[in-house]
């Protein structure tokens with residue numbers, strides 16, 4: 001008999017069980033940016049989904065925050081080996097944004113203000129796996145962590161969670177983003193330790 005009783009959700013997972021291979025726990029929130037922090041005022045922020053057929057769907061900040069929001073609490077795993085557990089965000093599920101977008105695409109290129117890009121399969125943005133996050137721990141997302149709005153895709157390494165997100169380009173064929181084109185893994189599953197090409 002274990003000393004922890006099983007609830008309806010099953011046994012709570014110990015923090016070491018929530019740590020993917022090769023990761024260590026951190027309590028602080030490191031900032032990792034490939035360039036300077038773009039300053040994008042919320043009232044000038046826009047987000048566009050462009051389909052492979054050239055159709056564009058655009059939301060302003062006011063339109064985004066008027067959409068149904070979720071408050072996911074998720075674990076973050078950076079390829080540089082730190083993980084941070086139980087981070088709380090508020091944002092809009094990509095399911096909501098993609099609901100009325102007609103596409104035959106299987107891939108997405110995420111674009112940020114400042115020029116950063118990252119690619120992922122479109123299905124990894126669906127089914128409750130990804131959000132446009134505009135609040136962190138009850139406050140606006142700090143600029144250095146991607147505010148006013150960052151993508152949050154916590155089941156992949158954190159380089160896929162584009163900060164200062166400005167749009168998603170839907171693509172029929174996969175293409176590498178910024179880090180993926182200089183040696184990072186195309187997919188980046190922390191549980192399979194897909195850090196670099198060939199992992």
Ligand SMILES: Nc1nc2c(c(=O)[nH]1)N[C@H]1C(S)=C(S)[C@@H](COP(=O)(O)O)O[C@H]1N2
Nearest residue numbers: 030031032033034112116145158159162163
């Ligand atoms: N636009 C943009 N998004 C980005 C990055 C970046 O340089 N530019 N760095 C990525 C990397 S490598 C990581 S680990 C996380 C870091 O997020 P944080 O600075 O909030 O910890 O953001 C990701 N998103």
Ligand SMILES: [Mo]
Nearest residue numbers: 032078079159
């Ligand atoms: Mo990273």
